[in-house]
Amino acid sequence: MRFFEYQDRARRRLTLLLGLFALVVVLMVALLNILLLYTLVEPWQELRRLMPTAEMLAEHRGFLLWTTGLAIAVIAGASLGRLYQLRRSGGGRGIAREMGGDPVDAEPEDPKNRRLRNIVEEMAIASGLPVPAIFVLERELGINAFAAGFTPHDAAIAVTRGAIESLNRQELKAVVAHEFGHIRAGDMRLNTQLVGILFGIEMIALLGLGMLPGRRARSDPGEMRGPVWFNFALVAAGGIGLIGGRLIRAAIAREQEYRADAHAVQFTRNGDGMAGALRKVAARYAGLNASPAMVGHMLFANGAIDQLLDTHPPLEKRLERLGQPLDEEGLERLGREATDRVRRAVTERERRRREQEAAAEQRREEEENGPLGEAFGAVPGSLAAALLAALPGELARSARNPHWVADLVLYLILHPDPEIREQQLHMILETRGPESEERVRQLRAMVPEPAAEHRLPLTEMAFPALARLSRDEQRTLAGLVERLIHADGRLSATEYALGRMLIEHLDRRHGHGGKTTHGRKDPAGKNARHRENAARYLLATLALHGHPDDLEAAEAALIAGLGRFTGSLPFSAPIPEELRQASQSAAWARILDRALERLARMPRHDRQRLLQAMDDTVQQRGDPTAEQRELVRMMAASLHLNVPLPDAGELFDAGH
Structure with a gap:
C-alpha cells in the first residue's frame, strides 16, 4: 500500500470537502435571507419574481445585514454551546465511559486486556503520540473501536470485547493503529x-418548528399568514442546510477513514493485519448498540445502510486500497467462527472474573507499595515493538502505575554527575517526602542510567498515569521538574526538551497551554525574518548538540538545516554566542522558549518544513545517534507535531 500517497490524496480531498462545507453554510444563510425577504418585506404579489433583483437587494440591504448577522449569531451561539457541552463531558475518558467503556488497569489480570494495553503502548511509540487512556466495551460483541477526545493529550481509545476476542494480534494492532491515525490527524477535534x-x-430549523402557530392560526389564518411563512422560511433554509451539511460531513468522515487506514499501515508496516480485521468486520455485525454522534464518525466500522450518510467507505473499497480483495465465499465461515469464539470467550471470562476477584483486589493493594515486576513483551517485527520489548521491565511498570509514575518522571531527569544528583534527590525529599525519594533511589538502583532511546517512550507511556494525579500533585510535579533540570545552573538540550515536554503536557491537561498553545495568532510570527531567526536558534541548538566539540561541523549542520527551511543555502551560519556558552549558563533556554513559542504558531505546512530542516541538521554528518533522534522527537512535540518512529532506513516523515 502506498500509504504516503493515500495520505496526501485524502488530505487534498478533505481540504476540498471542508471548503464545500463552508459553502453550504454560506448558501444556507443566503437562502434564508431570500426567503425572509419575500415573506416579511416584499408584498406577496411580488412572488412572481423568483429571484430578487439588484434593486431589491440594495433597497433592503439593512434588513439583509440584520438577518445575516442574526443567523450567524444563532449558528455560532448554538455551535459554541454544543462544543462546550461536549468538552464538559470529560474529554476522551468521559466519552468512553458514556459509551459504556471500562478502563483497562495499568497491569491487567486478563491476558487479552494485557495484550491490548501492550499493543496500544507499542502504537503510541510508533506514532510518536502520548499513550491514551484505554477502555474496553465489555457488552459490545461486534468488532469495533473508536478514539475520542479533543487533543492527543486527553485522548482515549475504546475497543469492543468482540474485537479483542475475535482478532489476532496483528489484526488488533491494525485496528488500534487506525485509531491512532485519527488522533494524529486531529480528526477528533475537527x-x-x-x-x-x-x-x-439545526437550531435554525428548530426555531421555525417551535414557533409554528397552532390553534390561533386555524382560527384566523389571514392574521397569522406572515408568521407562518416566516417559520416555514426558517424550517426550509435550516433543513436544506442541515441535509447538505450532513452529506458533506459524511464524505469528510469517509476520507478520514481512508487516511486512518493509510496511517495504520504506516505505523504497523503491515497491510495484512488491517485487511484481516476488515474481512472479519465484513463477516460479522460491526455496529455498537449505542453510538452517539460524537463518536459515530470515529468508529473503526459501522452498520449504516444509507451510503450517502455513511461515515465509513465500503469495506470492499478499503480492502481494494490495501491490495486485498474481499473473499465473499469465506465471509460466512469467518462470521460463524468469530461468533462462536466470542461466545466461548465471554463465558470463560465471566467464570475467571468471579474466581479471581478477591485475588485481584489483594494484588492491587500490594501494587501500591510492592516490588516492581517485568514489563510485558512485544512481538518483534517492528521498531516500535522492539523498542517496547527492550524497555526495562521495572521502568515500564512504573510508568503505568499512578503510585510510581511521578517518581519515574523524576528519575528520568536525574543528572549523571553524583554530586548534582544528590542535590536533586534532596530537592525531591524536601518537596515530595522521604517515600518519593526512596522510590527514585530504588529505580536508579535497578537501572542506573536509562538509555537515551528509552526516555521518550517511557515519558509517553507515563502520560495516562500522570493524568490520574490530582491537579495540585501535577502542579507540584511540574514545578519540581523545572527546579531539578536547573539544579546545576546549566542545562543540556536533552534536559531542556524532556522537561519542556513534561511541563507542557501537565499544563495542557488543565487547559493551561500558555504561550505555547498552537493556533493562536501571533502578528510577529507572520514576519518571515522573525520566523527565520527563531528557526535558526532551534536548528543551532540541534547542530551544537550533535557536534559539541567541533564548531565548524556544527555550523555546517546549521547551514544544511537553514537551507531546507528557507529554500536557499546561506553562505555562513554562526552559532549564537549564548549556545556556545551553554555549559556555563542556562540563559539560552529562555531564548529557545521564545523561539519555540513563535514557531509553534506557524501554519502546519511551515512547521512540517521546519521538521524536515531539523532532520537535515542532525543527519548532516551521517546517521544521527539515538539521543539526537529522541531530541528531535521531543522538540517536535513542542511544535505540536508528532513524529512516528522510523522504519529501517527512514528517519522522519514530516507531518505525514
Missing part, C-alpha cells in the same frame, strides 16, 4: 467542530 456547526444549523 469532527467535534463540525458536529457543533451542524447543531447550530
Whole structure:
C-alpha cells in the first residue's frame, strides 16, 4: 500500500470537502435571507419574481445585514454551546465511559486486556503520540473501536470485547493503529467542530418548528399568514442546510477513514493485519448498540445502510486500497467462527472474573507499595515493538502505575554527575517526602542510567498515569521538574526538551497551554525574518548538540538545516554566542522558549518544513545517534507535531 500517497490524496480531498462545507453554510444563510425577504418585506404579489433583483437587494440591504448577522449569531451561539457541552463531558475518558467503556488497569489480570494495553503502548511509540487512556466495551460483541477526545493529550481509545476476542494480534494492532491515525490527524477535534456547526444549523430549523402557530392560526389564518411563512422560511433554509451539511460531513468522515487506514499501515508496516480485521468486520455485525454522534464518525466500522450518510467507505473499497480483495465465499465461515469464539470467550471470562476477584483486589493493594515486576513483551517485527520489548521491565511498570509514575518522571531527569544528583534527590525529599525519594533511589538502583532511546517512550507511556494525579500533585510535579533540570545552573538540550515536554503536557491537561498553545495568532510570527531567526536558534541548538566539540561541523549542520527551511543555502551560519556558552549558563533556554513559542504558531505546512530542516541538521554528518533522534522527537512535540518512529532506513516523515 502506498500509504504516503493515500495520505496526501485524502488530505487534498478533505481540504476540498471542508471548503464545500463552508459553502453550504454560506448558501444556507443566503437562502434564508431570500426567503425572509419575500415573506416579511416584499408584498406577496411580488412572488412572481423568483429571484430578487439588484434593486431589491440594495433597497433592503439593512434588513439583509440584520438577518445575516442574526443567523450567524444563532449558528455560532448554538455551535459554541454544543462544543462546550461536549468538552464538559470529560474529554476522551468521559466519552468512553458514556459509551459504556471500562478502563483497562495499568497491569491487567486478563491476558487479552494485557495484550491490548501492550499493543496500544507499542502504537503510541510508533506514532510518536502520548499513550491514551484505554477502555474496553465489555457488552459490545461486534468488532469495533473508536478514539475520542479533543487533543492527543486527553485522548482515549475504546475497543469492543468482540474485537479483542475475535482478532489476532496483528489484526488488533491494525485496528488500534487506525485509531491512532485519527488522533494524529486531529480528526477528533475537527469532527467535534463540525458536529457543533451542524447543531447550530439545526437550531435554525428548530426555531421555525417551535414557533409554528397552532390553534390561533386555524382560527384566523389571514392574521397569522406572515408568521407562518416566516417559520416555514426558517424550517426550509435550516433543513436544506442541515441535509447538505450532513452529506458533506459524511464524505469528510469517509476520507478520514481512508487516511486512518493509510496511517495504520504506516505505523504497523503491515497491510495484512488491517485487511484481516476488515474481512472479519465484513463477516460479522460491526455496529455498537449505542453510538452517539460524537463518536459515530470515529468508529473503526459501522452498520449504516444509507451510503450517502455513511461515515465509513465500503469495506470492499478499503480492502481494494490495501491490495486485498474481499473473499465473499469465506465471509460466512469467518462470521460463524468469530461468533462462536466470542461466545466461548465471554463465558470463560465471566467464570475467571468471579474466581479471581478477591485475588485481584489483594494484588492491587500490594501494587501500591510492592516490588516492581517485568514489563510485558512485544512481538518483534517492528521498531516500535522492539523498542517496547527492550524497555526495562521495572521502568515500564512504573510508568503505568499512578503510585510510581511521578517518581519515574523524576528519575528520568536525574543528572549523571553524583554530586548534582544528590542535590536533586534532596530537592525531591524536601518537596515530595522521604517515600518519593526512596522510590527514585530504588529505580536508579535497578537501572542506573536509562538509555537515551528509552526516555521518550517511557515519558509517553507515563502520560495516562500522570493524568490520574490530582491537579495540585501535577502542579507540584511540574514545578519540581523545572527546579531539578536547573539544579546545576546549566542545562543540556536533552534536559531542556524532556522537561519542556513534561511541563507542557501537565499544563495542557488543565487547559493551561500558555504561550505555547498552537493556533493562536501571533502578528510577529507572520514576519518571515522573525520566523527565520527563531528557526535558526532551534536548528543551532540541534547542530551544537550533535557536534559539541567541533564548531565548524556544527555550523555546517546549521547551514544544511537553514537551507531546507528557507529554500536557499546561506553562505555562513554562526552559532549564537549564548549556545556556545551553554555549559556555563542556562540563559539560552529562555531564548529557545521564545523561539519555540513563535514557531509553534506557524501554519502546519511551515512547521512540517521546519521538521524536515531539523532532520537535515542532525543527519548532516551521517546517521544521527539515538539521543539526537529522541531530541528531535521531543522538540517536535513542542511544535505540536508528532513524529512516528522510523522504519529501517527512514528517519522522519514530516507531518505525514
